[in-house]
Amino acid sequence: MTFWKLWASTGDVVHLFQFRISRFDFRIPRGNVVINQQRRVSIDLPAVRTFVRRLRAAMRLGQRNFNVCFVADEEMERLNARHRGKARSTDVLSFPWQAESGVESRRSKVEGRVSNFEFRVSNHEFRGFLGDIVISAETARANARQEGHSTASEIRWLILHGLLHLLGYDHATDQGEMTALELLLRERLGISSNQKSETRNQKRKTS
Numbered sequence: 001m002t003f004w005k006l007w008a009s010t011g012d013v014v015h016l017f018q019f020r021i022s023r024f025d026f027r028i029p030r031g032n033v034v035i036n037q038q039r040r041v042s043i044d045l046p047a048v049r050t051f052v053r054r055l056r057a058a059m060r061l062g063q064r065n066f067n068v069c070f071v072a073d074e075e076m077e078r079l080n081a082r083h084r085g086k087a088r089s090t091d092v093l094s095f096p097w098q099a100e101s102g103v104e105s106r107r108s109k110v111e112g113r114v115s116n117f118e119f120r121v122s123n124h125e126f127r128g129f130l131g132d133i134v135i136s137a138e139t140a141r142a143n144a145r146q147e148g149h150s151t152a153s154e155i156r157w158l159i160l161h162g163l164l165h166l167l168g169y170d171h172a173t174d175q176g177e178m179t180a181l182e183l184l185l186r187e188r189l190g191i192s193s194n195q196k197s198e199t200r201n202q203k204r205k206t207s
Contacts, residue, residue, distance in 0.1 A: 032056070032065050038072040041137035044152065051156050051189075055163065058189055066130040066166055068159055076136035091139045092158040094165035096131040133162035149193055156191045 032052050036043045052068065071079075073089040081087040083095075135158050137151075144154040160182060169178035186192040 033067040035068075036070045036137075037075070038070055038137050040072060041070075041141050041151065043070050043137060043155070047152065048155065048159070052159065054189060055160060055185075058185060059163065059167075061130075063128040064130055065128060066163060067132045068162075069132060069134050070137045071134055073136050073138045076134065076139065079134060089136050089139050091136055091143055091154075092162045093134045094131060094162045095134065096166050097129045130163070130166040133159060133166065135159070135162070147193075153191060153193065156189075157186065160185055160189075160191075 034045055034049050076089040079093055080090050140154045140158055141151045144151045164178055164182060171178040
């Protein structure tokens with residue numbers, strides 16, 4: 001069984017690489033990890049990884065990293081219900097890394113399902129790690145079709161949106177700072193759309 005299949009069998013995609021399997025001397029990947037765990041929407045992973053590098057440079061993240069995972073609507077609905085109490089799919093969810101509580105809860109859940117393996121996490125190994133961005137590829141495609149732009153553009157916007165949440169921004173509680181910064185960064189990165197589309201896009205993300 002591959003590492004990913006083992007982890008997927010625990011029933012959660014969040015914090016995908018935030019531990020090491022000591023029996024196999026598993027090493028946590030350095031840098032940003034982008035993976036695709038669905039088959040219904042074609043994802044250009046090399047292009048996504050290139051954009052992530054550009055985004056990191058624009059945001060001046062330095063040694064800080066984050067993961068991006070693409071999932072199907074069903075998985076996103078499960079995560080949205082579990083973590084936000086909303087039993088429906090959504091386009092993007094952000095899961096900030098919490099060094100202490102995240103480790104302990106993840107260890108208990110994993111060990112309860114796969115008792116033959118010993119999981120150890122060192123907070124030092126995750127120094128500078130921001131967390132995970134999970135994107136529903138199907139919802140991203142549906143959004144893009146509704147707004148009249150490409151799925152690739154939608155995905156770039158969702159990664160940017162998710163990263164701002166990982167950095168502590170929250171459009172639901174601030175005074176417009178996150179939205180203003182997001183639109184500014186779209187312009188800086190050359191991924192902005194027409195104003196009408198952007199206005200609809202920002203309103204959608206408040207729901």
